[in-house]
Amino acid sequence: MEGDGWLVCQDIEIIAKGSLGPILKARQRMDEKIYAVKVMLKVEVIRQGILQQCKDGVVIQKNVVHPFVQGLLECWQTSHLLLIKCDYQGAGDLHRLWVESKPLPESRMRVFAAELGSIIGFLHDSGIIHRDVKMENVLLNERGHIMLTDFGLSRRLQYGERALTICGTMQYMAPEVLRGSPYNHSADWWSLGVLLYTLVAGKYPVDPEVDHTLMLSKLERTRVDPPPVVSQSLGFLLSELLCEEPQRRLHRLDVFSEHRFFRGLSFDPELLQQLPIEAPDPGHLPPPALYLADFDWEALRDEGLPQAG
Template sequence: MNKQLHTDYTVSEEIGRGRFGVVFRCHSAVTGECFALKSIDKRLIQHDADDGHCLRNEAKLLRLVSDHPNVIRVFDVYEDDDCVYIVLEYCGSSDLYQRITARSPFPEKEAHRVMVPLMDAIAHCHRRGVSHRDIKPDNILFNNLNHLKLADFGSAEYFHGGVPLSGVVGTPYYVAPEVVAGRDYNEKVDVWSAGVILYIMLAGAPPFYGDSAKDIFEAVLRANLRFPKSIFGLVSPEAKDLLRKMLCKDVHRRFSAEQVLSE
């Protein structure tokens, strides 16, 4: 592990694991303050050009957007021959996936309390020209003060000048139909993913589902949005209307993050 990193921080136990690396708890050698250390193994992505590009971009894009109170903060970045190490704000509470698993569906007011800071964070990223591209409950963290933090920019990409994004990234339940179809797309894929999260919070189940990734992708492509009365009977017409605008297959008609915030 990087020598300067070990001078600056004391690295302790593993607290998470992903496709390309491990997250550890660490503490500042000067102040003792607790941080999260994301270690990304270069060897695991060296044969994939898209993943390698995302690896090179992650720390840079995080620095561009992490001045927002609902985006995870980045403090230091280190690198050696084997890994990139990103020192991040530590969030000691549960993530949204754990909260949904524990007690969904959410009351509409509680879902609203999650969506406002989430969409504020997404809109901020879009204003800075960054699309997250993997919005899902696992990547929405809460700190010890219960403040929402959008995390894991490993699939994020910079967009500018109307140049479309490309590449199949994301997670089956949450990925937008234009991504599944293999078409070029724009930052509104993040709005679609957030719409799926809102639906799951209100319904306790995803809007598009199947027994396999293939079945899920086919359901996403059909984008047949339904509101069963047995589940949505107590959900307001306004919330259902917002879901229609976020989960709109026609990208031109789909709301932007700013439009969602203005509803």
């Protein structure tokens, strides 16, 4: 890993919680630009046995160049921490927007759906499966458009290959992943279906459980029908994404983009970014510090981190 660490940063404050530590907002002294810095405790990375996985995720995200992917700029390490510097997106993430505004209107969700489908299809065509598509991993820029982030569970997977690792976020995991069966890129499209359902319904199709066995059991006992409040075309789209059989599930961008729910909408990323969409007001979002009560701040103090705001 490389970089000059805390020496180049000032005006540091907490903006979110990651799975292995906080995400900080920092202004770099050299260019006065604002960046996001993801902080991970080495001891926790090693305890979970995910060091190589973290390295692979960094390499993948750094090499993916797409308008809907958060840019990863550099990484470095200290004696206790791994740090990743990324482009800063100042409008929070999709989960915080959802908490504030749920449910979202179909018109707004339709743009999010097109942008997410666009980047998922791009990743798959590039031989990458994300494996953790969820609202918390979808950042919003100042114009209200999306940036997919956190490639910590992603891996290279060409078409025709299968993965076996049970991973992801419980309520977003596809049935085949929960079962421990071989799975492919179709699992990301199931996760997208869960995300879109949740945005418009105001609740998850199936609430999370404490482990994948219980989650699978609950999913198998639950009939996941489209929310009654949505249009017929969106209901059909959700049914095709949340199809339990991977081979019958909607799992290709060309089919997704031609769905009648998107009729008249271009999937060109530049045109999508020009669409007017209400940007969230960060001042009205829940304070991220509320999510950080269980983080071990001593490791940061040991590294000389300035007092966080």
